[in-house]
Amino acid sequence: MLLLLAACATSxxxxxxxxxxxxxxxxAGLYDVTLSPEPDPPAAxxxxxxxxxxxxxxxxxxxxxxVDCWMAAxxxxxxxxxxxxxxxxxxxxxxxxxxxxxxxxxxxxxxGEPGTxxxxxxxxxx
Amino acid sequence: xxxxxxxxxxxxxxxxxxxxxxxxxxxxxxxxxAGVGVSAQASLGVWDxxxxxxxxxxxxxxxxxxxxxxxxxxxxxxxTLQLPALLNRHTAGEDxxxxxxxxxxxxxxxxxxVEEKAQGWAPVPFVGVGVRGAxxxxxxxxxxPLLADVTGxxxxxxxxxxxxxxxxxxxxxxxALDVEIPVEDRLGIAPAKGTATVFAGHTLGDKWSLTASxxxxxxxxxxxxxxxxxxxxxxxxxxxxxxYRAWIGVDAxxxxxxxxxxxxxxxxxxxxxxxxR
Numbered sequence: 001m002l003l004l005l006a007a008c009a010t011s012x013x014x015x016x017x018x019x020x021x022x023x024x025x026x027x028a029g030l031y032d033v034t035l036s037p038e039p040d041p042p043a044a045x046x047x048x049x050x051x052x053x054x055x056x057x058x059x060x061x062x063x064x065x066x067v068d069c070w071m072a073a074x075x076x077x078x079x080x081x082x083x084x085x086x087x088x089x090x091x092x093x094x095x096x097x098x099x100x101x102x103x104x105x106x107x108x109x110x111x112g113e114p115g116t117x118x119x120x121x122x123x124x125x126x
Numbered sequence: 127x128x129x130x131x132x133x134x135x136x137x138x139x140x141x142x143x144x145x146x147x148x149x150x151x152x153x154x155x156x157x158x159x160a161g162v163g164v165s166a167q168a169s170l171g172v173w174d175x176x177x178x179x180x181x182x183x184x185x186x187x188x189x190x191x192x193x194x195x196x197x198x199x200x201x202x203x204x205x206t207l208q209l210p211a212l213l214n215r216h217t218a219g220e221d222x223x224x225x226x227x228x229x230x231x232x233x234x235x236x237x238x239x240v241e242e243k244a245q246g247w248a249p250v251p252f253v254g255v256g257v258r259g260a261x262x263x264x265x266x267x268x269x270x271p272l273l274a275d276v277t278g279x280x281x282x283x284x285x286x287x288x289x290x291x292x293x294x295x296x297x298x299x300x301x302a303l304d305v306e307i308p309v310e311d312r313l314g315i316a317p318a319k320g321t322a323t324v325f326a327g328h329t330l331g332d333k334w335s336l337t338a339s340x341x342x343x344x345x346x347x348x349x350x351x352x353x354x355x356x357x358x359x360x361x362x363x364x365x366x367x368x369x370y371r372a373w374i375g376v377d378a379x380x381x382x383x384x385x386x387x388x389x390x391x392x393x394x395x396x397x398x399x400x401x402x403r
């Protein structure tokens with residue numbers, strides 16, 4: 001079960017916070033996003049990421065959320081793109097497989113009524 | 127007298143490498159060198175994005191066979207060709223997958239204008255340029271979530287190499303620098319790679335040599351910090367001039383914090399033989 005934590009925005013747009021439970025603004029500040037990786041800390045193999053999206057404090061439902069994983073140091077991603085499921089009330093869950101350990105950039109793109117915005121979180125996968 | 131580098135990275139799956147260097151460089155009096163090497167490779171742990179070394183829930187094992195040849199048409203230059211084949215086993219938690227196939231081919235042209243028998247302590251330069259061809263399967267062509275079927279990289283690359291070698295009596299030594307620059311990548315974002323190697327050895331008569339080397343590899347992605355790893359290797363070679371060279375070797379990343387970044391730590395053992403004419 002993923003924990004959903006409502007939190008006030010405490011970071012600046014452009015931050016790449018990978019801390020569970022901390023709300024982070026997207027790059028242009030359109031949304032606040034709380035990320036909950038599972039397992040935490042991330043490990044190679046099956047991965048899930050809880051994504052809670054709000055706009056002006058209200059959950060954003062029905063948005064198109066896409067996730068991309070990239071290992072910049074080695075110049076490759078995953079063989080299959082993450083699958084994102086809208087579970088309602090602004091809560092989305094992305095699932096994929098980390099093929100190897102290392103530093104991974106997870107970029108989340110949210111396309112909702114307020115507009116399109118992105119954010120990137122960096123995870124050290126063991 | 128000759129010295130073989132003990133730790134050239136070869137047979138690249140998407141990210142790894144090991145001491146499978148087949149000594150395909152013809153010596154001054156050689157015309158043709160051809161043979162095969164086999165190595166077994168396994169992961170030890172991982173360096174994270176901050177350079178901290180730790181165990182990993184992921185595992186990588188591989189058996190790599192490499193065929194190689196060298197041809198020296200003139201005293202001052204030679205060509206080498208290497209083609210690996212890989213069998214990979216990847217694990218993550220309780221998941222296990224297998225894959226493999228032909229890897230990326232490497233072809234190089236070298237010049238060594240100074241004869242090995244030159245007197246004095248001045249090192250002998252070797253300079254090479256070449257190409258890595260994408261004959262393997264890259265990550266974006268993979269059907270396996272753990273990328274076990276990856277045997278090469280996503281595009282071709284230019285290769286450049288320069289080394290200086292010398293022997294003081296029975297104690298050869300040298301340094302080498304290798305660079306790999308992607309020139310065509312269907313994804314447009316492959317990192318460049320640089321390898322710096324220092325080595326020293328000892329020859330026992332004119333048939334045996336033992337070489338130790340230390341190697342640091344770094345990638346240079348277009349954005350962000352690259353990966354890095356540092357490895358040590360040891361190689362024992364026996365050969366008879368104009369007949370054969372046989373070797374065994376071990377190669378391992380040094381699992382110490384700060385000696386790597388965002389890279390799987392690997393170790394390998396290998397051996398092989400080349401015919402020399």
